[in-house]
Amino acid sequence: MIALTDDEGAMLSGARGEPRRLAMEHLVQVAGFFDAEDLVEVTQVHIMADSEALGEAGVAFLERLAAGPDSQRKVVVPTITDPRGTDFKAYERLRQDRSFVELERRMVTAFEALGVLMTDTCINYQTIMPPVLGEHLAFGDTGSVIYANSVLGARSNFEGGPSALAAALTGRAPRYGLHLDAHRRGTCRFRLETRPKALNDWGAAGALVGRAMSSYWEVPVVDGVEGAPTSDELKHFGAALASFGSTPMFHMVGVTPEAPDLPGLFGGPPPPATPIGEAEIADLHAVYVPSDDRLDVVVFAAPQLSLMELRALAGLLDGRRVHARTTLIAATSPELKAAADRMGLTARIEGAGAILLEGVCFYQMHAREIGQANGWQRLMSNSAKLVNIIGGYGYEPVLASMDRCVESAVAGRVLA
Amino acid sequence: MSGRVLRGHAGIGPAVAGTALVAQDNFSARYDLDLAAGRFSRPAHALFGESYVGRVLVLNAAKGGVATAWMLHGMAAQGLAPLALLLNFANPIMAQGAAFAGLPLIDRFETDITAALRTGDQVALDPAAGTVTLMPGS
Numbered sequence: 001m002i003a004l005t006d007d008e009g010a011m012l013s014g015a016r017g018e019p020r021r022l023a024m025e026h027l028v029q030v031a032g033f034f035d036a037e038d039l040v041e042v043t044q045v046h047i048m049a050d051s052e053a054l055g056e057a058g059v060a061f062l063e064r065l066a067a068g069p070d071s072q073r074k075v076v077v078p079t080i081t082d083p084r085g086t087d088f089k090a091y092e093r094l095r096q097d098r099s100f101v102e103l104e105r106r107m108v109t110a111f112e113a114l115g116v117l118m119t120d121t122c123i124n125y126q127t128i129m130p131p132v133l134g135e136h137l138a139f140g141d142t143g144s145v146i147y148a149n150s151v152l153g154a155r156s157n158f159e160g161g162p163s164a165l166a167a168a169l170t171g172r173a174p175r176y177g178l179h180l181d182a183h184r185r186g187t188c189r190f191r192l193e194t195r196p197k198a199l200n201d202w203g204a205a206g207a208l209v210g211r212a213m214s215s216y217w218e219v220p221v222v223d224g225v226e227g228a229p230t231s232d233e234l235k236h237f238g239a240a241l242a243s244f245g246s247t248p249m250f251h252m253v254g255v256t257p258e259a260p261d262l263p264g265l266f267g268g269p270p271p272p273a274t275p276i277g278e279a280e281i282a283d284l285h286a287v288y289v290p291s292d293d294r295l296d297v298v299v300f301a302a303p304q305l306s307l308m309e310l311r312a313l314a315g316l317l318d319g320r321r322v323h324a325r326t327t328l329i330a331a332t333s334p335e336l337k338a339a340a341d342r343m344g345l346t347a348r349i350e351g352a353g354a355i356l357l358e359g360v361c362f363y364q365m366h367a368r369e370i371g372q373a374n375g376w377q378r379l380m381s382n383s384a385k386l387v388n389i390i391g392g393y394g395y396e397p398v399l400a401s402m403d404r405c406v407e408s409a410v411a412g413r414v415l416a
Numbered sequence: 417m418s419g420r421v422l423r424g425h426a427g428i429g430p431a432v433a434g435t436a437l438v439a440q441d442n443f444s445a446r447y448d449l450d451l452a453a454g455r456f457s458r459p460a461h462a463l464f465g466e467s468y469v470g471r472v473l474v475l476n477a478a479k480g481g482v483a484t485a486w487m488l489h490g491m492a493a494q495g496l497a498p499l500a501l502l503l504n505f506a507n508p509i510m511a512q513g514a515a516f517a518g519l520p521l522i523d524r525f526e527t528d529i530t531a532a533l534r535t536g537d538q539v540a541l542d543p544a545a546g547t548v549t550l551m552p553g554s
Contacts, residue, residue, distance in 0.1 A: 055490025160485020
């Protein structure tokens with residue numbers, strides 16, 4: 001049985017109002033499932049807030065919480081959001097159904113009534129407030145969790161929307177999994193025998209590690225990386241690893257803060273390493289080779305683009321024009337969209353006929369319906385995470401570098 | 417009622433009984449399903465094209481992202497959810513989603529649950545006890 005403090009007991013009893021009672025009840029249930037002995041205080045919450053995932057029932061649930069008295073409904077720790085499903089400035093260009101837009105507006109109103117800050121970003125670790133070594137969190141995007149755990153040494157499980165919301169209303173998360181030292185030890189080992197070149201190669205390497213994961217509780221250790229990768233490279237590596245593996249942490253020897261060297265990362269001697277070389281990375285790309293060169297849509301998202309990626313995209317599009325039969329979409333956070341506007345990057349990207357979206361991510365935008373509305377099936381991206389997800393939405397994905405994606409968008413067909 | 421009893425870790429949700437839909441594959445609501453149609457929609461999934469509505473879904477591990485935590489609730493509200501989930505390994509998202517949706521979930525069995533059960537088997541679940549009873553004759 002889980003041990004609760006007096007404060008937590010008061011929340012569970014309903015003395016602090018119905019929203020906190022529901023939240024504490026949820027946390028206790030999840031804690032019991034994973035044999036957590038107590039709850040841990042968290043300092044920051046990141047919550048999944050796309051209305052496709054919430055659905056009508058989820059939004060109605062939020063609205064019931066939001067209807068309560070102010071003292072009972074406000075979050076007690078800083079709480080920010082993952083990308084939403086609709087860019088209110090761009091939904092008509094994308095032929096998104098009005099019903100999605102209305103549901104999304106209701107969801108935003110309810111979240112704001114709870115005191116949630118609508119940051120609408122999955123790259124909060126790059127753009128909002130990067131977590132700190134040892135900080136306990138409740139983060140709600142697999143990419144942001146794996147980056148926070150691995151690259152920054154913070155501590156979070158995957159907290160889906162209901163649990164992140166419960167953490168926001170109570171300031172607590174069940175103490176199990178990645179909050180505990182025992183679950184942060186390496187369980188298997190990989191060696192990078194080549195340095196991935198472009199971001200899609202880093203994503204492919206992450207995908208190869210992720211594909212080998214048997215459950216959430218595996219922590220892969222990667223060695224062979226000489227010199228620090230960039231934040232964007234680790235972002236794509238981690239996002240793909242978490243997407244293909246559904247695992248929340250990796251160690252990269254000599255790179256990530258809890259992996260200064262190989263000895264000590266495992267309970268005993270290090271296991272043999274599975275090699276990842278150029279052939280393996282090429283094989284991963286070969287899963288996503290199209291049957292012909294038709295190209296409907298090129299997408300840069302999942303994760304949202306950093307300022308550096310936006311700069312690279314603008315540079316590739318300078319003096320070019322996206323072909324009339326192809327659509328090029330890029331997605332970033334609202335903060336970086338404003339920066340891109342100010343720095344002239346948006347004008348360069350959209351001047352070439354591309355669409356730069358803010359606060360959304362492609363697969364969270366009712367991808368099946370917008371695909372049908374726009375006739376999109378063949379999709380090209382440099383995101384290994386996106387190509388992994390989007391097949392389930394009726395797309396035929398192709399994985400390639402940002403350079404080759406842009407060249408293909410300009411040509412209006414998939415270039416080899 | 418007597419039958420072979422399969423033991424797992426104590427789970428989530430109410431006791432139910434129903435028909436199993438089994439595969440040696442993994443599970444994510446966002447990656448694998450067409451939620452409006454109530455079918456598996458990822459071409460590479462072992463249950464591609466199958467309807468999961470009202471079935472006791474028996475799969476290996478929870479996979480994919482965080483969306484399932486919201487989605488199970490919405491699926492249940494629309495009457496388009498599985499009756500229950502039996503997994504070898506759930507993850508936090510699946511547990512959170514099941515708790516939010518009130519959907520029965522049991523995992524961590526003494527044996528590989530995807531090998532112990534077959535599609536069409538009639539099973540009774542007691543999540544509080546962490547047990548699954550295979551009904552005689554199925």
